[in-house]
Amino acid sequence: MRTTRMGAIGPEVSVIGLGCMGMSMAYGAADDAESTRTLHRALDLGVNHLDTADIYGRGQNEELLGPVVRKRRDEVFLATKFGNRFTGEAVSTASPGAYVDSSGDWAREACDASLARLGIDTIDLYYLHRRNPDTPIEETMGALSDLVVDGKVRFIGLSEVSPATLRAAHAVHPVAAVQMEYSLFSRSVEREMLATCRDLDVALVAYSPVGRGLLTGTITGRDQLGSDDFRAGAPRFAEENLDRNLGLVERVREVAAEIGCTPAQAALAWLLAQGEDVLPIPGTKRVHYLEENVAAADLVLSPEQVYRLSEAVPPDEVAGERYPERSMRFIGN
Template sequence: MKRRNLGDLSVSAIGLGCMSMTPIYGTPDAQESIFTIHHALDHGIDLIDSSDAYAFGKNEDLIARAIADRRDKVVLATKFGNLRNPDGTMAVNGRPEYVRLACEASLRRLGTDVIDLYYIHRIDPNVPIEDTIGAMVDLKTEGKIRHLGLSKAAPDTLRRAHAVHPIAALQTEYSLWTRDVETELLALCKSLGTGFVAYSPLGRGFLTGLLDSPDALAENDRRRDHPRFAPENMTANAALIATLTTLAREQGCAPAQLALAWVLTRGDYIVPIPGTSKRKWLDQNIAALDITLSEQTLAELDQVFSFGAAAGTRYPAAQMKSLHL
């Protein structure tokens, strides 16, 4: 397995996003999810990514079951501060006292005494980032976490956080059809020595070419609420997938592999974490590491998937307001 660095933390060149292993994009098979984590570890993928917000903590419970006898093989990453209320509303909490409570709850669920990479999942606009980071530094001093991360943070927030303590990784969405981080965040991460963790590098499954209409999504699939998966936008975005499929055929790979290989070309400090709950898709993702893209293919992808090419916003309007604070 090829490796990359997030700050001074060495991880596999791709990680495994575990959000879809508990209900969000439909209802996955829990046992197959556990087998998928084992399969990842057996093939050298050690960055395992979760959050206490995923299925109200049940995602961390599942990961605990999967890694109980192989904790030493895992770079365990999880997040706090993104609150999902039972009624469907959302809130954020970055208060120092909450940071400790959330960390200790995650440690219990994960069945471990230390979290390797701990992120604030959403930035709390009502709490100075310096205060949140200060509480995370206290947890590191106590040996409860090893490295600090931010998720969905604006450039200035990253600068302020990094001034308090080095930030190992910034995690946010990045793929062929979500490229806004290229305007400033990627260069800032590189200059600070902060790694960049790209979630949804396959566009929440759309860049696989396997989703051609909302009917392909389960009734309880949250993507049905995402604008890009609305019927009219999926139709508009079909042209992007057609080109991706053609280029992938020329490359001799699957569209998902081409999309993932593209992310891997963007910098050696960038680690994509494609999510899957099935071993067959994990194997496909791993194979993307061996794909070499020509300058012509890169140029064609850059032209077709130019900034803003995708129809529809990444999230519903309410969630868009909480991004990059």
């Protein structure tokens, strides 16, 4: 697995990471045994960048990763996040009981809780998952900076913030990475955020790089989505939008076939072609899909192939928002 430096201040990380959310929530029933095999296989293949968050499974995902991370600590660059909070039975940011807390006090408390669940002393990359605009970013960054001084955190990251917030945060303490949804299906970062990251020499970590599974080409209809699948309530998978979006996937499939790879590999290779500072973290809980994703790191697309993939999914032809309306309120602050 090739590696690249994470921004100006970060370490060398694998060019493709592993998003771990789906191992504990959002995409059907958990399978801890298979997920653990997937984590170990990722490290065996040189994927050292593992990404989780305190809300994934309401802490269960960090607990799942803990034994693997502790056993192979020197091989892992571990990222986790804080900021999203739930009350009652809420399980996602679309739930009525979800809210955002980016206060300095919660940053410290949440960090200690994540360290306890993971069973480690230091988090490699600690993200503000979502920002409450009522809390000055300077307060949040001040607390995160203290955590770095205390040795509990190595690097600071932000997720789904505005370019202005990134600049203000970076003025308080260097930011190593910004995590944003970025794929052929989600390209809003190209308007301003990617340029801002490059101006500040901050890495852009691309989550949902295969469009929450759409770009794998394996989804053909809503009947594949169970009631415990986040996508059943996601706008892009709604009845009125899915057929249109599957038509775009078919265009990607055609280009991928000419390249000689799967649609998911083409989508990941397209992201890697956007620059060494773009780090996709495709999520999976299956060894088979992990190995498919990792193989994309060896693909080198020609400029024409990059262009054709870009043209296959014009941003204005993608139907539906990224999240339900309530979740969208937590983005871009």
